[in-house]
Amino acid sequence: MQSQKTQQHVRGRNRGAGLRRIKGERSQAYPAAKNKVITVRFGELWLRGKNRGAYINMLRSNLIRLMAGERFALEYGYDRFIIRPGSDSGLEAIKGGLSHLFGISSYEIGYATEPSLARISRLAREVLLGAGIREGEKLRINAHRTYKGLSFNSMDITREVISIAESMGIDPQIRDYGREIFINVTKDSAYVSMERIKGLGGLPVGTSGKGVVLLSGGIDSPVAAWYAMKRGIKPVYVHFHGFPNAGEAIASKVPRIVSILSAYSPGSRVYYVPSHLFQAGTLKSGRFELILLKAFMLRVAELVAKSEDAEAIFTGESLGQVASQTASNMLAEQYGLKMQILRPLVGFDKQEIINKAMAIGTYEESIKPYRDVCSINARNPATRTDVATIARLIKDERIQGLARRSLKASTIVDSQQGGRETPHPPG
Secondary structure, X not given: OXXXXXXXXXXXXXXXXXXXXXXXXXXXXXXXXXXXXXXXXEOHHHHOHHHHHHHHHHHHHHHHHHOOOOOEEEEEOOOEEEEEEOOHHHHHHHHHHHOOOOOEEEEEEEEEEOOOHHHHHHHHHHHHHHOOOOOOOEEEEEEEEOOOOOOOOHHHHHHHHHHHHHHOOOEEOOOOOOEEEEEEEOOOOEEEEEEEEEOOOOEOOOOOXXXXXXXXXXXXXXXXXXXXXXXXXXXXXXXXXXXXXXXXXXXXXXXXXXHHHOOOOOOOEEEEEEOHHHHHHOOOOHHHHHHHHHHHHHHHHHHHHHXXXXXXXXXXXXXXXXXXXXXXXXXXXXXXXXXXXXXXOOOOOHHHHHHHHHHHOOHHHHOOOOOEHHHHHOOOOOOOOOHHHHHHHHHHOOHHHHHHHHHHOOEEEEHHHOOOXXXXXXX
């Protein structure tokens, strides 16, 4: 059952005030599996000032979108979401979704109880017993009381848990510990956990608007797309192919790469743009062919950005990684463009990019054989191109016109429509 749109509740000024249940499909009809709860903590959203509410709204919407089909209760506190899964299987699915959610610093999987010292002590003992900690093992106690109106404080909680740990033969330590127990107390509930997982950080996808991502079949550009999403960009992909028609590109590894990236931002649009018009129309560009190709791609991307109301173009270029990716070439290829060009990987070396591609899951698809347009045209490329030369070539080869014609010949695949292909509307 797919989640419905939720309604935001406005918080009071008291940081320790109780959680507000977010209205919508996730309600008390779905009790937590064995009282398990997931505490999701926001990342750098607290630096947003008066815009904080909009960022949290987007984070909540993204969370619900990633959890589509799962049953859970969702509550909103000052600096966190509380998720109560409807089942153990739902818990695993929610963990998977959170591992792809930008904008959170961490999340803890634990249990909830009433905010009383006796209840917290009892739950802490149960959690320690269930965690299988061995006698003599070192444990750090991380206790925090968010709501200051209670009759006990963080030190009281810590003393209680130290006493429990010592009675079990566990060695409480501040440093050089092997395990950690997290206890957080709000006005309405206390949460005890021994499982804290680091989040992706960054900003919720969509908070920085849309961006056009030049997506090849290689290793670099999917990683650039990932970093664009981490800074809040909703990606629109543009892929240039060298096939007679878009069908072969759509049947290639490219949609699979997009599918992996879509786990971080569900619902992706891809423009499959043919390169044959450029190749047929620029027969005299010689060793500047690759630079001119990049200029052509960026012009197509700028046209897409205007039609999609995007604010920037992202590429997977890394300074000096290949012969053509020099500072002068990068400057020359963007001559005449008004849209800003952002290169998230500009300071990365190849191994760093490969490591990230492996981490996000695109590497195995990226290394599969593919007829990449850039590799076809990379014949003895110029390494230093002055702007005047590329400006003359752009005019002589009528690159802007080729870009418009190529975009009109492109095919759009929109995953919100189940992968259905739609012809690009006339520009």
